[in-house]
Amino acid sequence: MQDAIVLGGGISGLTAGYLAQEKGYDVTVIEKKTTPGGPISSIREQGYLVETGPNSLLLPDRWVESLIQVLGLEDELQETRAIASKRYIVKNGRPIPVPASPLQAITNPLFSLGGKLGFLLEPFRKQISEEEAENETVADFVSRRMGPDFLDYAIDPFVSGIYAGDPHKLILQHAFPLMRGFEKDGGSIIKGAIKHKRRQKREGTAYKKRSVSFKTGLGILPKTLARKLGNRLWLGSQVTSVRRENDAWRVSWIKEGETFEANAKRIFVCLPSYAIKQIDWSQPIAERLHTAPDLIYPAVHSLALGFKRDQIEHALDGFGMLVPSKESPDILGALFSSSLYEGRAPEDHCLITVMLGGIQHPELGEAKHEQLLGIALRDLEKLVGLKGDPCYIHRSSWPQAIPQYTAEFGPWKNALKSLEAEFDGLHFGGNCVDGIAMGASILSGKRLAACT
Ligand SMILES: Cc1cc2nc3c(=O)[nH]c(=O)nc-3n(C[C@H](O)[C@H](O)[C@H](O)COP(=O)(O)OP(=O)(O)OC[C@H]3O[C@@H](n4cnc5c(N)ncnc54)[C@H](O)[C@@H]3O)c2cc1C
Incomplete structure (x- = not known):
């Protein structure tokens, strides 16, 4: 029986597979496409x-920088x-x-006078309760703290550039957890950000992204991970079923029309949410995934x-x-x-x-x-x-x-968490769980490999 099978050879799955291999574990990574890295090429x-x-x-x-080294x-x-x-x-x-710079912000034509004032008043605006904040959208948060001008000409295009998404639909605490944390921690975004910087400096964790x-x-990154994995990486191989049998995970996949199977102690699922749902899982996992909400891509x-x-x-x-x-x-x-x-x-x-x-x-x-x-x-x-x-x-x-961290995201993530808690050796990662930036997916792979 193998130590781990990784489902999906995007950057999260490749990182998880490579790190597990470096620890000396017997691992296989299975990727549907004939090239590694998902959209990165x-x-x-x-x-x-x-x-x-x-x-x-x-x-x-720093850790991602050291991985590159x-x-x-x-x-x-x-x-x-x-x-x-x-x-x-x-x-x-x-x-x-x-x-x-703040000086440029005052003279800049991007924001109206009201918009500039809205930004300056941000530290003095009141917080809302934890309960109210839970499902607050990015748009509501920004309008509440900085006013509509800032939403239209700073956050809306920024959200479009990152998520190709709609700030009126994305939930702040999932889409931009750091922003939510700043308000919670410092009472305002600006005060929270300053506090966060000071804490990082004190703890020696400051890092200029x-x-x-x-x-x-960028394609060289997944290609290099793939080369390091060698024949542990199966390209052109689609996972079709996952079964829990006798304390092991039995994974089946199809490559060029032929079916393959392997058993592992753990599985790291690094697939898009719709692909997770398409797999034939044993019960009760299948039923639970079926009732979990769909993420929008x-x-x-x-x-x-x-x-x-x-x-x-x-x-x-x-x-x-x-x-x-x-x-x-x-x-x-x-x-x-x-x-x-x-x-x-x-x-x-x-x-x-x-x-x-x-x-x-x-x-x-x-x-x-x-x-x-x-x-x-x-x-x-x-x-x-x-x-x-x-x-x-x-x-x-x-x-x-790109998965949208909308109102569906919280219940989706909770469904995965409860499955992880119930079934030993079942772990979910990648951008339908841990953040949508490439760097977040690399860190997701690191988190998964630490479970071996
Ligand atoms: C157009 C575009 C532009 C982007 N720009 C940026 C950017 O500039 N900066 C940035 O940080 N991020 C960017 N992103 C986001 C970032 O690239 C992704 O979030 C990240 O690469 C996701 O990696 P992942 O491993 O989590 O998921 P994925 O890369 O989606 O990996 C999942 C893998 O699972 C495979 N798979 C699916 N079904 C099966 C199956 N049944 N069996 C086996 N394998 C299967 C898929 O083929 C895929 O390779 C962009 C994304 C896109 C699409």
Whole structure:
């Protein structure tokens, strides 16, 4: 009998499998697709370096940095360029730089006078009760603490950029637990954040999070983990059933039409919630999962577009721009990919990655290539002064991209927790449990491997 079987070879499953293997455990990782890493992969084509899914890894702590070193990827690491520290938000059809200092915030046209006042008054606003806070949405929280202007032109586009989601539907304590913690701990976001920083300094845990990639793109991270796992990783293999039999977990999967089975003491389930529900589980697990709510996964399209640099008027001096849902462009936003990291486009060319779809635009879920391209080019023309057609196009579509931490998320997570408590050796992780950022999924894999 094996020590552990990991279901799913996204970044969480690969990390869990690799760390368990490093501890000397007999482990197998089973992944449905023929490539590892879920949406994380990088393509070099015609001199462009394109990310099909995530574009940046926000390093959450020192441990993830040390994992990169241990994997031998330290020399591959790429910091964001200084120019990318600027971020734009679209207002009245124009990208406006996000204020980088309190002084800039006062003179910045992104927020009205009332909005600026709302922000300044944040530390003096009253808290609500624990009970009321439990199901408070991100939108209600931000409106309550900072006013509607801040919601429309800071939080709404930010939520769109991270979750491709709707702040009126996401539950604050699940989607942004740190923000909720700041209010709970300090009585206000600002006071809580200061307290949090001081505590980290005192405890020696302060860490300045930063966005990174790799010279050959983010795809090298799952590829390296996959290489380390060697033949312990089964690609092109779909888990079909999981049975609890005689204190062991019996996992079945199909690869190229053939069925395989193995027994393990533990299973680490690192699958999307809909995939967990599709598996044929033994009772009573099947029934309990069946009655747990479904999480919503909106579709997201990523269009990587290459242009000659002189086709675009805008300086592209930033990370990119986000579009608030109040504004008329239909794109969710665009990353100035070749400004973000070195080596993303040929000399005298630039690469822009346009995101479309999300919860705000369900009508684009199954949109055809020409429609998506038409919207992207029309919006880039208005927003950054694009002239002419792209000289390079790469489209990646994710029909079920990112789980939404809406009202369904709490009961979903509780259902998984109660199953874990009841069944020895059953553990759930990944982005339908532990946070949706790539860094959160890596830490989720670490948490699971600690259960071995
Ligand atoms: C377009 C896009 C852009 C993003 N941008 C960023 C970004 O810039 N920064 C950031 O931090 N995060 C970003 N994210 C989020 C981040 O990439 C994900 O949350 C993270 O990679 C999830 O990893 P995971 O291992 O938890 O899940 P997944 O990567 O979803 O892994 C689950 C795996 O299970 C496999 N699977 C499904 N069913 C079965 C089955 N029956 N048997 C076996 N295997 C199965 C799937 O093929 C998949 O590989 C983005 C996501 C998308 C889609």
